[in-house]
Amino acid sequence: MGFGKNLKTKLYSGDNLMNLSDVRYLPRWVVLFIDIFFISLAIFFSCYLIEKLSYSTIQVFSHRGLMYLLILGVSVVFMFMFRTFSGIIRHSTFIDLFKLFLATLSTTVVVGFGSFGYYFVTGQRVIHMSIPFLAIFFATSFILLFLFRLFVKEFFHIIREFRRSTLRKRILVLGIDEQSVAVARAILDNPNVPYHIVGFLTQRHDYRRANLLGKPIYGKERIEKNSKDDLMLDGVVLVKEMMTKEEMNSWVNLFLEKDLQVFKAPSVQKLRDNDIEGSIKSLQIEDLLNRKPIRIENEDLKKRHAGKSILITGGAGSIGSEIVRQVAMLEPDLIVVLDQAETPLYDIEMEMTAKFPRIRFKFILADISNRHRIEPLFQKFQFSMVYHAAAYKHVPLIEENPHEGILVNILGSKNLSTLASKYKVNRFVMISTDKAVKPTNVMGASKRAAELFVQALQNTENNTTKFITTRFGNVLGSNGSVIPHFKKQIEKGGPVTITHPDIVRYFMTIPEACDLVLQAGTMGKGGEIFVFDMGDPVKILDLATRMIKLSGFEPHTDIKIIYTGLRPGEKLYEELLSDDAKTLPTHNEKILISKDPNMEFKAIEQFTSQIIKAALRREKTEVVKILKDIVPEFKSNNSVYEVLDK
Structure with a gap:
């Protein structure tokens, strides 16, 4: 026209x-x-x-x-x-x-x-x-x-x-280093991005009367002393890779206090010129909880995997699938991925065969509680290492169905570990949980019983397999974890549901968890329980509040927060070590060895046989009663099984 x-x-x-x-x-x-x-x-x-x-x-x-x-x-x-x-x-x-x-x-x-x-x-x-x-x-x-x-x-x-400036979000770029300037230039050079750069933000004091790319440079005190309306800002964009966790938390706390949206941009190396808009995203709560991951630094890791046959149970789950990815990079001869979830198993098959065409994979649909289905795999493939990630982990569901938890978490672990010993597997790494420490629910107690069995198996006659246990807390982004749950609730407009205002949890990322598992698999001598220094626990209420603010909403105004009460078996605090456990250091300062009390193999074998029979008969109360005999520190909380503790 x-x-x-x-x-x-x-x-x-x-x-x-x-x-x-x-x-x-x-x-x-x-x-x-x-x-x-x-x-x-x-x-x-x-x-x-x-x-x-x-x-x-x-x-x-x-x-x-x-x-x-x-x-x-x-x-x-x-x-x-x-x-x-x-x-x-x-x-x-x-x-x-x-x-x-x-x-x-x-x-x-x-x-x-x-x-x-x-x-x-x-x-x-x-x-x-x-x-x-x-x-x-x-x-x-x-x-x-x-x-x-x-x-x-x-x-x-x-x-x-x-x-455009009236339609686009008015933002500051945090930092005046090369990475921040490069991100700002990419935004300025692309008229289609929905951001209008107002200036730069820094803690330095030599910024006065200076300009970058024709934009003014402001100090931190400008944000501290003014409201959002006075600043005439919508948000701030930062380069996450250029900041420590402490620095980012300090800045983000200030931005959220001023009701400013926080955006993250990738480093220049990862910035896609043809998709600047897609590269800049809202900051997620995971970015604030991330720590520098453990990185495996010994050459022994590749030696133990290269050219070997590896079994990974629960390989379609969030932890198991990441173990599959990391092990594949170590160039084994064969990776057998076992899971009973059909669709996720198919998904990981499509991903891995596309990414690693040179590595042989076998994707097995099976239940680890079925020994007759599992044993032929050990006979045929002669595994060098087994990573046991398969487990039932949802506390309320297992509290309602304790017999099912026993069949997978105890019987399944028993099947795999005894077969590993029988067929001379070099190393068996079992993934446990912090809920196994002073458990207050059936799920945690069943994992502690599995730990006891695996530890006891280490010292049996003629055993050559090194049995190793890793224990850690909640994993960010894993299936069923609290953060995806909160995200869905926020997307629907709330409310966000929290069981108790004082509940706290430890968090780690999926790559961190898998690094721990691989590290333990190489450094373990057999019979150890490795625990991870997870830093300070996070209050779930603070987590929910920050997630709501990061999504651009005001807690209690735009998105309600309601308390639903502790679920059956749930406790306010999780521990990584029991009261009577001692710890030993390792060459990695973030990894400790927990010297928990153990049990003679004959005793744990008898206990597990009893509880498995009760589980097969679906005798829920009897199952929990035997479980409390196996794990004396197991005290039910907010559960129908509290009567058994009296």
């Missing part, structure tokens, strides 16, 4: 507001007449300047009308020849400027030759002092035509930027 049609539409539509940025382009005839006007102005200015510079009493321009016609006529010819008026002015390029230069230069040269030719034929001058006049005309006409286009281009740019 051109200028005329747009104007007509506005006049007859009843809309009296004409938005200049809606005008797509001026008609070519309008541009041509504007150019002719500027050429006339250049002729007038040149004549005026020559007359002022001339000391002669002779009339300098005796044929002024003829001169105007000559210059304007020649100019129009070359404008048509070089089509200087055909481009859209606000999108003018160097080529358009060059065409303008050629048209103006050609006009000047032709007029000069025409003037001298007329003099030689008639003996009369159309233009006196021709060379100075032509020089002034050339410079003036070119500058006027160029400035006209520059003005239009900049005018539309300002209008467009103003409109």
Whole structure:
């Protein structure tokens, strides 16, 4: 839609507001007449300047009308020849400027030759002092035509930027280092991103009167001393990789206190030029809970996996699938992935066969409580290592169905560990949980019973397998964990449900958990329980509050928080060590060995046989009663089984 049609539409539509940025382009005839006007102005200015510079009493321009016609006529010819008026002015390029230069230069040269030719034929001058006049005309006409286009281009740019700035989020970029500047430049260079950079933010004190990319630099005190409305800001973007956990938490606490949205941008190396908008995302609670992951630094790890046959149970789960990914990078000969969840197992099969086409995989759909299904796998593949991640882990469900928890967590672990010993597997790594420490629910107690069985098996006659246990807390992003649950509730507009205002939990990331498992598998001598230094526990209420704020909402106003009461078997605090456990250090300061009380194999074998029989008979109360005999520190909390403790 051109200028005329747009104007007509506005006049007859009843809309009296004409938005200049809606005008797509001026008609070519309008541009041509504007150019002719500027050429006339250049002729007038040149004549005026020559007359002022001339000391002669002779009339300098005796044929002024003829001169105007000559210059304007020649100019129009070359404008048509070089089509200087055909481009859209606000999108003018160097080529358009060059065409303008050629048209103006050609006009000047032709007029000069025409003037001298007329003099030689008639003996009369159309233009006196021709060379100075032509020089002034050339410079003036070119500058006027160029400035006209520059003005239009900049005018539309300002209008467009103003409109966009009113629609886009006004943000500050945290930091003045190279990474932050590169992210800011990427945003500024892309007009489609929904962000308008207001300036930069830093803790440094030498920022005053400085500018970056034409934007001012502000200090932290500007945020501290002003409200969101005073700042006229919507949010802040930061580069997560350039900050420590402590620094990021300090800044984010300040931003959330001021109701500012927090966005994260990747490092320059990961920034996608063709998708800047997709690269910048809202900060997630996981980003604040992340710590620097444990990284395995010994060469023994690859030696224990390269060219070997590895079994990973629960390999379709959140922890198990990450173990599969990390083990695949160690170039084993075969990875057998076992799980009873059909669809997730298919998903990990599609992923791994695409990513690691050179590695042999076997994806087995099976239940670990079925020994007759599992034993042929040990016979056929002669595993070197077993990573046992398969388990039932949801506390309320297992509290309601304790017999099912026993069949998977105890019988399944018993099947796998005894088969590992029977078939001389080099190492068996079992994944346990902090809920196994002073358990208050069936799930935690069943995992503690499995720990006791595996530890006791270490010292049996003729055993050569090294049995190793790893114990850690809640895993961020794992299936059924609290953070995905809160996210879903926030997306639905709330309310966010918390069982108790004082409940706290330890958290770690999935890669951290799997690093621990692999590290334990290489450093363990057999019979140890490895625990991870998980830092300070996190209050779930604080977690929910920050998640709501990071999502751009106000807790208790936009999103309600309600308390539902502790679930059966749930406790306020989780521990990684029991009261009577001692710890030993390892070469990794983040990993400790817990010296928990253990049990003779004969006793735990008898106990497990009893509880498995009770589970097969679905005698729930009897199952829990035997479980309390196996794990004396198991005291039920908020559960129907509390009567058994009396």
